[in-house]
Amino acid sequence: MSLLDAYPLQHYLLVSAALFALGIFTLVARKNAVAMLMGVELILNSANLNFVAFSRYTVGNFSGHLFAIFVILLAAAEAAVALGIVIGIFQNYGDVDADALDGLKG
Amino acid sequence: MSPTALALVQDLRLFLPEVILVLTTLLVIVLDVTPVRKSHRALLYLTFCGLLLSGIYLLRHYVDLRESGGRASSSNVLLFGNSIALDPFAVYFKGLFLLVGLLTGVLSIRYKKLNPAGEGEYCVLLLCSTLGLFLMVGSRTLLMAYLGLELVSIPSFVLAGFQRDSRLSNEAALKYTIYGAIASGIMLYGMSLLFGLAGSLDFAAIRHALEGQTELRASPLLLSVSMLMILAGFGYKIACVPFHMWCPDVYEGAPTPITAFLSVGPKAAGFGVILRFFYQSLSTHSGGGDWTPIVDQLQWPIVLSVLSVATMTVGNLAAVAQTSLKRLMAYSSIAHAGYLLMGVVVLSKDGIFAILFYLAVYVFMNFGAFLFVVFLHDLVGSEDIEGCRGLGWRAPFPCIAMAICLFSLTGLPPLGGFIGKFYLFLGVIGRELYWLAILGVLNSVVSLVYYARVVKAMFLENIPRGEAEPLPVPFFYSAAFAVLVAPILLLGVYWAPLVKLARYSSSIFGA
């Protein structure tokens, strides 16, 4: 069953899928810790877009919007903690490159 | 008051254990910043009080649930607009988490790397994480599962990197954070897809939506993809293959009490969420305590059983080559995630029960082993197997206790770990998954190889000629080992009460 509107749902889904793919690509391609965190942000936002789009088009209530707001909130918290840790790393190693972290092996 | 507000107050009354945790957290924060002179570890003891008080209210909930009719359907209470369940299943897990929190605190008392200045933050983060665990196992919606998971994750990122001046600890924290963020991101994307397919965030509503579709509107492929993505988030918490890569590094780098916490708390909560999600959203109850996958094209038990075998095999094989005790325990905990997953794939009440039973024993075994790591670090200054050489002759009691924990992890009778594995295999064979059972027991045999290496180092190597020079063991350690080992031995010879409790707590989801 197709769900076509003036701006069909598929558009949103495609954008979100592209965002997700970009996020994954960033994670794979970049070794800088900050850049990797930015990749994670892309993934989170792709999910947010999905939530809001589905909520608007197929579900018809605000539960998806609600979810998206929570995600934004937690993403901020997560970013704060992650950056704090990155600063700690920078103080100890002088670098935030993931390849430089080789103290733990086995 | 409006009816909604009234209902909210009503619900808060049933949310008291969590509320107490929050209040304790606030109290610790306030006390930490006020310039009062505090005796050593005072805040830690305050945390203990908060956890115990929360436990008292939890016990009251348990009693209330029992009295309100015994049958599962009537004792399921849903809070805050159906988003949190208060059922025996959740209460059982919450009891475990309080125990985990307490034991983590106990391990921290003498943990030298924890300096008094950071004590307040440490306690706050621990309490927050415990609160997150509570929310995780109670969750009835995707949103609550996500929130609970993040509330566990974010404080534990900080806890893993708590020794800011230690490079290893920092490194562990960063790895944990990045892997955690990726896993939860992927999980979120999966959740958003599932939300679109089923049109709801509620576990039960998702099942209804999927059941109602005679002709599956969503393609099974999309459903499978979203399920696998959600599994990434949960799998990260329980450290199952292929989401286990963070585990050894983080376990080694994190402060030892936190490692112990991570190896039990989030893992148990992960299983709680997995059970709720997979049994409530993706399976139909087919009577007699058995479930079937909701959609024929979505045979998730097969996926999970393959993951289970892969997890235990990878964990056990990698553990064999380890020299660090903490890394060894990390791989052992990966392997245990594999064993416990066997209980999920059987899709039966017996499986849930086996997981609940095993987790209770697992708390004691794992904390016993990590207490030994703390002990070793405290008295010998090492965290490697090398440091245990001949220690059995100098400090017999802690080493015997450690050996009991390790043999129990292997699954040898008459120890609690054997009984736990026994029920797991009982569940697996009951579902005629013979190949899984055989691979599982073979894995147990393999696990003996590395557990025995530690025992060998303690007792078989470096045997002193004549009288050994005894190592003075502080009373604290003897008492703590006794407290942790006694339940393992007791559950090995008389485990009926725990079976009754776990049995009762597994009668959820209308079975």
Add this chain to the structure above:
Amino acid sequence: MSHILSLITFIPLLGMLVILCLPRHQKDWIRFVSVFSTALPLALSISLFLDFENGSKGMQFVENCDWIRIPDYKLRIQYKLGVDGVSMPLVLLTGILSFLAVFASWETTKGVKAYFALLLLLETGMMGVFCSLDFFLFYVFWEVMLLPMYFLIGIWGGPRKEYAAIKFFLYTLFGSVLLLLAMLAFYFHAKENPNVLDPMDAFDLVRLADANVRLTFTGLFWQVVFVAMFIGFAIKVPVFPFHTWLPDAHVEAPTAISVILAGVLLKMGVYGLLRLSLPILPEAAAWFAPFMAALGLINIVYGALVAMAQTDLKKMVAYSSVSHMGFCLVGMAANTEAAMMGAAFQMFTHGLTSAMLFLLVGVIYDRAHHRVIKDFGGLAFQMPVYTGITTLAFMASLGLPGLCNFVSEALVLLGSFDAYRTTTIISATGIIFGAGYFLWCFQRVFMGPAKERYSMMPDVNGRELFTLVPLGALVVFLGVWPRAMLDTMTVSLKNVQDAVASATRGG
């Protein structure tokens, strides 16, 4: 209800707890407690043997209560102990050998407290295996033995002790997890057929062997279960090709532990077959009998040939055990009255003689500090008493008429001649090989010119005599009056034999 079996099983455990409470430098007290807590079970098992009613069909001295009972789960584990003609001799044997093992370990200096504590724990495990009538309980005791054995070999053993200990541990653990799976198979069979077997009774070994119940264990599935159980037990026996742990464990283990290993632990495999595999799964047993006979034959001949090639005295004795245990397998496969009797009696007689042999090896190792056969020579002059006792043990082992092993091996061969003619004839050559290596070894160790380096070697001392003489006396006594033991076993073995025989006829 008498509690004599519980006492026999748990007195050593109590002794262990007492020892753990003693300070570690009180070595004499520790030894005294060990003597006391092995002497008491020995005395009790002797009285048990005297009170045993030979004609009675069922289990005797039964103790029974629920251990774990969860009605909602339909799972009951019983604490059920009892003995019949199959287990009675083995309880006695365990009592004797554990008691003697304490004396054989008298001179242990390293970690005395731990050593005796583990030895007593081991005795509890062994007694428990022979007494338990519940599969779960049996399994628990079966595994309880592993840990003390691992430590006893691994701490007090020879140069390659760590390797030998872990090898023993892994082999037996592998075997026992197969047993565990088999155990679960019975439980689920009961759950599916509650009208045949109440699931609450699914671990009850007496109920499982009931004629109505065992008839339902038919088909390929139960053949697989039988094979799984057989492997579990075969590792303990040990049956070729699962025997490779044995020479290592035996050679590295201290003397007293070798005695227990050869005397009791190897018997557990055969006992398991007699108690569980044959009476509960007779149809599968009948199907498997030819393979069992073949494996027994390989054991006998291969063990004997390898024993002949050994240069180490202890290794030779170890391989002779492999050879002798083969007779038990052949006897059980043949399933005639005489053969069964021979197999069961062989367990007891081999327990006596192998214990003697290992004690004797220990005696000479304590003095010469090596065990290389060809480096000895002419010991007959220096150690006349030792030579005499060794002669008796060697003669008994090679099956000299008038000594007990002759009776059991002859019974096996007589009984299996009709069923497996070729196998029996080839097996008989095993006895000839046995005579070969024992006599050859005797010649190299005791005959020939006396060697200067052994001239100062003292003869056996009083403590060693105390461990050897009772065994020697029993070897002679049972050689001339085997009925003392055979009468005990007759009725129970007949039950097993009938079970398998009816399955053979039926199928």
